[in-house]
Amino acid sequence: MKTAQFKALLASLEGLTPSQRRRLADSLTGKAGQAAGPTPLDAILSPRCPDCQSSQVVRNGMHAGQQRYLCKACPRTFNAVSGSPLSRLRDKDRFEAYADCMRQGLSVRDAAAKVGLSVDRAFRWRHRFLQSVVPHQPKGVAGMLEVDETYFRESQKGSRKLTRPARYSGGRAKGAGRKAGDWVPVLVGRVRGQPYTVDKVLVKLNGVEVTAALKDAVKPGETIVCTDGHSAFLRLQASLGVETKYFVASYHGHTNKTFHVQTANNYHEQLKTWIQRGLRGVATKYLPNYLAWHRLMTWNKAGLTTYDVLRSASGQQVINT
Ligand SMILES: [Zn+2]
Known part of the structure; x- marks a missing residue:
């Protein structure tokens, strides 16, 4: 083979899925065709x-x-x-390739094309893969837990029966602002300097829901909760039984250097960018799965492995441990 051809061959290997890589390796080492x-x-x-x-x-x-x-x-x-939620899916030999798509946060169309599934099946697989990950939340973290809420617009994407009038594409319906029912509150807690993330889609932002969302993640004497002065957070010290620090954002843009929620806010930004630009919006009913997916993808700075995704999808808690 000519050098140029060989270089092209090497370059073409970049796009191989994990199972294709393995088949190639087996072929090179003479293992192909052996009994499975x-x-x-x-x-x-x-x-x-x-x-x-x-x-x-x-x-x-x-x-x-x-x-x-x-x-x-x-x-x-x-x-x-x-x-596990994966048990009834057919074509299990494609799980690893699909997990590799999940690891990269690919859209359902891209994943379908890579793995050779229909778009419908790729979508169903996505949510089966994420089902076990939703409860993989942190337990009793030691450190500064920054807690802040963010909002996602209510979306019935993909649903055939709309319970509200369709929105103008790309724009806001006339007069729609941030009114209750139109926006879905999502609570995010991030531990500063550590990879732990707790998240929950709330029905309403209030003390009872916030307490329920955080109670397993905190540990008296170990966790310091840091949050702003929203009324939903004001009684957390009593309801969670952990030290709680509040800060008030100043008009001059100065933030308290110790007690802030910058880490949680950065996480909000990253989450929203991926959902809006990477996935082009998601249906509200699946929002907990997407939070879980993002939590999975951001667990490890060095990048999650395909194995981690598979283990998580099959129910083993890999993240937030
Ligand atoms: Zn047994």
């Missing part, structure tokens, strides 16, 4: 019995391209994703 053993999914997910949680399991043949296991403690047989 446990799939990469099995290696990643270290199978556990979905009934009794035992990890004392033995291989028990293949079914539909997936290794099956037999629990030694009870009679259950299962595969690596049994009992």
Whole structure:
């Protein structure tokens, strides 16, 4: 092969999915065509019995391209994703490629094209992959927890039956401002200098909902909650039982150097940019899943691995631990 051709070949490898990479590696090392053993999914997910949680399991043949296991403690047989939201999806050999799209925060069309799914299926997979991640919130963090709310416009994107008149495309309906019912409050808590994020879509921004959203994330004596003077936050010290610092934004743009919510506000910005520009808006009913997705993608500064996405999707808590 000529040098130029070889260079082009190397360059073309950039776009390979993880499973394509593996097939290529197998082909180069002469492993292609050998009998299929446990799939990469099995290696990643270290199978556990979905009934009794035992990890004392033995291989028990293949079914539909997936290794099956037999629990030694009870009679259950299962595969690596049994009992998880992924269990009933077909084409499990494409999970890894799909997880790679999730890792990158790709739109449903891009993911569909890369993995070879219809757009409808890619959309369904997206929400199955995210279902387990919604409750992967932090527990009892030590440090400064910055808490602030942001708002998303109510959206029925993708819904066939609108319960309100359609909005002019790209613009605001006449007279629509920030009125209740039109905007959805989202609470975000970020621990300063650490990767922990707690988030929750609220029905209403008030003390009861904020307390419920934060109570598992804080620990008396360990967490300091830092927030602004919104009335929903005023009783947090009592309701959460942790030290709470309030600040008042000044008219001159000076912020308190210790007690501020800049880290939480930066997170809001990043989240909104991705949802609006990357995904072109999302339906309100799926908002908790998108919060979970963003939490997943931002957990690790060095970047989340495809394995982390798969493990999270199958129910193992990888983030906020
Ligand atoms: Zn069992």
